[in-house]
Structure formats: structure tokens, C-alpha cells
Amino acid sequence: MRADLSTRYLGLELANPVVVSSTPATGRRESLRELAASGAGAVVLPSLFEEEFLSGDAHLDGTGDHVALLRWAKQELDIPVIGSLNATKPGSWQRIANELVDAGADALELNLYTLTANPLTTSAEIELEHLAAIEAVRIVTDIPLAIKLSPYYSAISHFANQAVDAGADGLVLFNRFYAPDINLDTLEVFADADYSTASAQRLALRWIGILRGQLPGTSFAATSGVHSGTEVIKAALVGADVSYVASAVMTRGPQAIGQILAETDAWLSANDYPTLAEIRGKVSAASVKDASAYERAQYISVLKSAW
Template identity: 45%
Template sequence: MDLTTRYLGLDLRTPIVASASPLNGHVDSALQVEAAGAAAIVMPSLFEEEIVHEEVELTRALEAGSEHFAEALDYFPDVDDAYMTTTDRYLATLESLAARCEVPVIASLNATSPGGWTWHASLLERAGAAALELNLYHLAADPTLDATAMEHRDLQIVEAVRTAVSIPVAVKLSPHYSAMANFAARVVDAGADGLVLFNRFYQPDLDLESLEVVNRVELSHPGEMRLPLRWMAILRPQLGPDVSLALTTGVHSGTDVVKALMSGADVAMLTSALLRNGASHLRTVESQLVAWLEDHEYESTDQLRGSATTATSGDAAAFERTNYVQVLHSWAAPHHLTPSSPSS
């Protein structure tokens, strides 16, 4: 069975990729992920906010009391050499993984300023990243910015990073752009080599006792795969075979990988399934994928890929329209809720 695939110009053993997660942020656990069968590893995002916050706190700590004792700063002449910043730690991990992993290591970046995107992208390339995933994670919560302004800002980011690095660049999108098909094509025109569908937003909760906002991490479930699956099937024929496409969110099993490939994805990315079941779950997913392909007499993943897009589906509208009425009518009530016939 030929499982080989190509993503962002990288030759991969299988289409199963370990997407950004805490497992991939430490050398030991990332090597376990590779050993379990990941065809590529995406590191967790390097967030500019964390870098800036750390730098501000360090500066505040070093300058504490200096307005009264200016000579106090002389006691820290080598602090830059001794202090490991968030960026330093990330780059050190990336360098180690790039040197020790046989599979491609993809760095992930989420910045807030134009300079932050390009500067850190260059650092990640020099540290050995095989490719770069730009994580465009934000909410359009500013009422003074319309959709055009928001999209223009994101496109400028893609263009700037594409100019700053020579390695392949994938853009991880949210599903909330007002005209997704149009924006996806413009991201590619701006220089992206591929797209990752989709970013998963983590919603805060409210604690009714403390009356505080609580951050809760809830792992995905397979049902969440339907949204990226639908858009993958729509975008693949529109963007063509030269654009790399990755499907993420809700991928938990080998049959989920099959669905991703059928919809046109080059690779399927897993996070929650590995956090829930451990890195060894990758072996199970690959075995399930192989079993399905053999049972259905496929010889390769390439033979399967794109077989259920809007270009090949007998009912393309099933992907393109909401099917609101049809879905509602398809629901079957449980027996105890079914109205009984009146007695004669």
C-alpha cells in the first residue's frame, strides 16, 4: 500500500501529520510522536504576546530601584547571555528537533505586529524549520474595522512573511471570513504555498461562584470535522492541485483520514486524538487507514485523494448549499416521541 504524499513540497511517508500541540513542544515527547508514525510534526505556535510580555517583565525587574540606585544595573552585566527568553527556548527546541527528527518539522507562528511576523519568521527559518505555518488567530471584534480592512491586514501579513523567508509557507485560517472561497484564493495569490483548514477557537466559560472568566480547553470530537471537510471539498477544485491543503479539527481515526483525503486534502492533522489517547494512537490511525484502503481495493492514497470534491460529486450542491430544510426533515424522532395513531 502506497501511503506517500506531498505537502508544501515535502515528501511524506503518509498523509498523517501531528499538528500543533504540547506534545510537539518538547524534544522528548516530539520524538515519541515521530516514532509512533507521524509523517511530519507541527510545533506549537510561537506567540508574540508572550514574547513581549516576558520582555516587559524582565525590563521592569531589572530596573526596579534603579531610579534610587543607578549603579544597581551594573550588577547584571551579562543578563542577556544568562537569560533564556521564550524565543530562545523555542528556537533551541526547533534546532534540536530539526537535527534529530527524520520527518519534517514545521514551525508555527502567531504574531500581532507586522515586524513581529517577519522577524520571527526569519529566525524560525534559520533555526531549521522545514516549513512555516502562519496561525491567523484573531476575532474581528473591533467595530471600526470592516471585513475588507481585516482581510487586507491578513493578506499583508502573508505577503510580508512570504518575502522574508524562502521555506514553504502554509496559512492556518479560521472558518469565519465573510467570503471564504474568495479569501482563500487571495491568500494563495499573496504567496501562501498551502492552507490549513481550520483554526479551532477555544471559547471561555463563566464561573458562577467566582464570577470570573474561566479558560477551558475542550478537546475536539469527530463531529467538528464536518465544517473543514465541506470547505475542503469546495476549495480543492477551485485552488487546483498545486496548492497544498491540510485538514485539521475533528480528525480522530483512520476513516477520518479517508474522508479528509476524499475531500481533497493532501494531509490530515491530529491534535486532540493524540492528547486524549497518547502518541501511540498514530499507529492505530495508520492501521485503520490501510485496512480501509485494502478493503475498498485502493492501491494508494493518491488514487483516493479528491474523489469526493464538488468537481467529482454527483450532487455538488450537497457541499455548496446549506441543505437547511433537508437536514431538518431528515431527523427521525425516537419511538417514544412519535405520535401514536388514534384508536378506532
């Protein structure tokens, strides 16, 4: 008997926890059809950036194309479609959010992608700006709202709690920033996309495991490093409602989704769990007797082990 992989994320009922993250694959109609046919529980469309929105007539630039894709996806796909937005100016957050809501998005994801190089800007100022963005979008929309956080807040638990207080229904951990590289032949600095590995999931596992007990009514998505059913199971065990996949789809194609789901089902069946829900949060920091592995004691233990 196959295990029941259904889950609930942002108030949406999903057939399974594998959500395709914002990627080039979710930006094309043909590949969206293939992702849905391969079993994706939901899809997140590519981010609508403030720069696109402000570039001119919304019906003549990339913004118009983006909104048209969202409308098409809602008509053609039988899975939830999540819109993604990325902005910096207060007024732009609301305008972009309204565009996506009007196009029929089932939920919104705010991508808080900020790199602050100005030495006069404090971390407190950045956090206040991010919270203001969440509040601004929450005020003008009534659909579920997820916040994609970076791991670079100095007090993640505190900011996560503030984000929820500001109106977030869910948290996506973590946003992976693309860093520059250097061409040693030309000495040019260039940007390049690199794919994740399974070990990249560990940061999200730690913080979802910690935050699950602190924010019991909040939805959690684990992103980065999900390449197989193993990572989906681990994410669920620490308390994630869904696992975002990106690199796996980009490197192996839509069929990666079916493979991941089969591996997830096989583990649950082999370990006598009829549903995915039964293992959710089973090893979160709030559920285990000794939560030291989630905190500083883990660092000390690893350093003292024999390498």
C-alpha cells in the same frame, strides 16, 4: 499487502498524511521522539507568539527555548518539522519568520488567530491585515508557507484565493478558537481547552471539498476532529493532502498515531485502493456529479428530513 500512504504536502514528501498539530506534545523533546517513532508523517511545533518575541532577549525567554527546540528537532527527527508563528504587528511577522527559518524549519505555518471586538474595525480591514502578513512573510522567506485559517471569513473562497495569491503554498482548515466558559459557583469567566470530537471535522470537509477544485495547485490540511482512520480517509476523499491530529494524541498518547495509520491502511486495503493518492479528491465538489451537498441544498435537505 500494505497500502502506500505517502503524500506530498507543501512540497515536502511525507511517509503518511498524519501530521501532529501544534500541541503541548510537540513542545517537548521526549514526546517529539515518541511521535516520530509512532509514525507521524510530520510535526508542527508550538506557535512562536509575537508576545514572546518582544518580551526581551530572545535567548533568555520563551523564544530562545522555542528556537532551540526547533534546531534540536531538525537534528534528531527524520520527519519534516514545521514551524508555527502567530503575530499581529507587520514588522513582527518577518522577524519571527526569520528566526524559524534560520533554525532550520522545513516549512512555516502562519496562525491567523484574530478576535476583533472593536465595532469600528471592519471585516475588510482585518482581511487586508491578514493578507499583508502573508505577503510580508513570503517576501523574507523561501521555504513553503501554510496559512491556518479560521472559519469566520464571510466569503471563505474569496479570501482563500487571495491568500494563495499573496504567497500561501497551503491552507490549514480550520483554526479552532478556544472560547471562554463560566463557573456557575463563582460567576468567574475562565478559559479552558476542550478536545474535539469527530463531528468537528465536517466544516473542514465541506470547505476543502469546495476549494480543492478552485485551487488545484494548493496543499490542503484538514484539522480538528481527526481521531481515527475514518477521518483521514474522509479528508483525503474531499482533497486534503494531510490530516492534522491534536486531541487524539493529547487524550490517547503517541500510540494514537499508529492506530490511526492502521485503520487508514485497513480501509484502503479492504476497498482495493493500493495507494492513498488514488482516493484524493474523489468526492470533492469538482469531482462529483451533484455538488449540492456542499452548499445550501444540504441545509434544506437536512431540515426536511425526519429527525
